[in-house]
Amino acid sequence: MIIENEYPPYFEWLLAAGINPGALWIWLLTVFCLLVVGLLASFIVLTARHGPAKAGDLIFKALAGVANDVVHTSPRRVYALARLAVQEAIRRRVLVGFMLFILILLFAGWFLDPGRTDPAKLYLSFVINATSYLVLFLALVLSAFSLPADLQNKTIYTIVTKPVRPAEVVLGRTLGFAAVCTGLLVVMGVLSYAFVVRTLDHTHSLTADDLAPKAPTENGTVPPNRTGTTARHRHEVKSDQIKRLAEEGQAVTETEQGHYHEITAVTRDGVTEYRLGPPLGQLKARVPVRGTLSFRDRGGKPAEKGINVGNEWMYHSYIEGGTPAAGIWRFSGVTRDHFPNGVVLEMAIRVFRSFKGVVDQPILGSITLRNPDTRVEHLLENFQAKEYAVDQHLVPLELDNLEDPQGPKIDLFGELVSSDGELEVEIRCLERAQFYGLAQPSVYLLRREGTPWVNFAKGYVAIWLQMVLVTAFGVMWSTFLNGPVALLATLGSMVGGFFVTFLQSLALNRSLGGGTFESLIRIGQQKNLTEQLEQNFTSAVAVGLDKVTRIPLFVVSRVLPNLRELNDVQYVADGYDISADLLAIHLTTGLGYFIPVLLLGFLFFKLREVAK
């Protein structure tokens, strides 16, 4: 698989990105709108109870109080309250969650299939998801029940009768629980990484017989030389590597399940033994260089998009095989400094077959490199599109001249890359009536391999961010709701956060099958999503109610954090480096939610009576 979400550079995202006005301005506008709406609603309610003058006075005092609290917040008091929260969390057996995690790891091996195409992805996504759900659950329970318990036990009396500001109580709790969960997360992260590395570690047997030339089978094919089977797979050893092994005593196996092994030949007392090292290239953190994609239609003319082959995941545009139709990527920053050993091209191309053909036979395509300035081009190779896998191609510094094999080699940077470091890569499908599905991230240059454990840690930063937000929401709700209700409210915020995109589609009436009420009728009448509803009173009422609920849904979908988007598990599992830009965007987004949620918590706690 390939990561398809693209993010602009951080400052472009923050201040302005293309037609988007910039995240900061959207945030300020949203906060301003919510503030105005909140103030108006408070003013109306308070006016009804106390009259306009008193209402204005109360609102002013509340806002001034919160501002005053924020300004006079004492780090020492916040630290004391955070420390208390940590002690409380430990007393509330938070470590049980940790024990549960250990149990999950111990028995995970029973349920995870090591024979999958990409076991690293399976194990990584498993441990990250397990950690994520456990930590989020702990954060949820800790944060939602703490303040209500203090209010119920009246221990809060001895706190708020000290010079402690409501802001400090809320901030202390939030930071304390976040600290506990952070500690757990760090330990779980280290254990998870050790678990993944340890579980993926294996080797294979290899004997002289395995490397001996094989006799052809009945149908004339020569079986490959392969290692012994471990973890439900084995590796082929190509003849050139067998030759290298004999000459240099070192060779490598073919890649299987996303990894390969180094082979070392050791001769002792005239007997040669072959040893395979640990799996290599299994955990990746690829740093891609993305290009911009343009198309050429079947007539060879520039086109904005390819063909739509139906509802086959609209994200991809398709090009028709056996025609001049092509997808052309233009990459910038292709310099000798960045790619000293040649350019590694990686691609994940979709295939759409208009006829079945030989199903297990890949569809043929071609890769052409072109200098955008001089238009000099070179056919790199014809390839077979591997679906659902990342296919790697090396563009060496000097390429063979296919048109004139005796002539001089083609210099990659001298001839195919423009003077300002630009390179075009053209992909075509060569088989008639078959199609390639392309999207901008489908082809990229591999700039370098990042450090897998650092990338893993970055993935945990994303979980940490989710946890901090859940904690902040939990504490905020618990400032005025009792424990179970605060838990439900936080859970609701979490679930809403994970389904923000769906909520937005409901709010904007882009969801198939209509809104909540219309869907209810469909369920009752057993109608599918596309079927027209009967025009009657009930359906009219349902559609009307959906229209009304769209407004609060729109507000909720705009206000809740998109927790799914903040989660970078996919990057780590698929072996892509989480860029500094992406990390900064997510951290800033988290902060953008954290601050208003905290301020709301301050306000709610300040406005409530602590005693009953």
Place this chain on the structure above:
Amino acid sequence: MMQSQAVALEAPPGAAQPTGTDVIIETRNLSKIYRDFWGRQKVRALKALDLEVRRGEIFGLLGPNGSGKTTTIKLLLGLLFPTSGQALVFGKDASDVTKNERIGYLPEESYLYRFLNAEETLDFYGRLFDMPPEVRRQRTADLIHLVKLDWAKRRQLKEYSKGMTRRIGLAQALINDPELIVLDEPTTGLDPIGCREMKDLILELRDRGKTVLMCSHLLADVQDVCDRIAILHQGELKELGRVDSLLKIRDVTEIRASGLSDAAKEEIKSVIARHSGQLVSMDNPTSTLEELFLSIVQDSEARPGRRARVEQ
């Protein structure tokens, strides 16, 4: 229970000595109505209370259960918001948290974190006053010594008896060396010795220039220590004044003398009759049970092992 600790109870430098005129607490027309979720009136807990507590006095709030004593204290501490009227402490509105810098509060049940030990508890509350670490450590040690909990300072509060919890509760109330000490039922849960020591400490605090506001329904305690009292009933102020003048029975004269013979007693009776007075009683006074108990315990501590004298 409590030992006199100059360090722990010292008045802050520059603190005003009791003058009896500075108003520390003032309530103006203070009312509180408890409402239900829908805003409907449930209880009218306090009705237009006007009260002043002056610097250096021990002020007692008296009343039966539900009379509004605790509500008044909660309003003064900002734990509740008044429905109408105003509560001022040190001239500041009760909702102003900065006033808490000078207040110590012992709640009715010593609501403390039971998973902390005595040292951690005091250290935690010390941090809430933004105290530097060395001051915090010193005050923690002094107060633990004051409330005689040195032997149990490392034990979690959940292992404490009710009396011990009251003591550590009192220590947390004094952690900031407050000018105003608010005590809600201070003697609840204490044994007679503890009660006596608590009362002695309250008097000592007053002598050191502190102001004490306490509420209790144990009338003897209030009578023993309070300079002035307010009696509340059903949320209304029924009586306010100095304890000695409120309790004085102006038309009865009490003479206490020792070593009088029976003849002398008869003569006194005749003098009363001669002056048209009415003899209410002439008897040997009894001690209080508290005094008897304390003397026995003191005697027992002085001479351990001595058996009790059983009187049939």
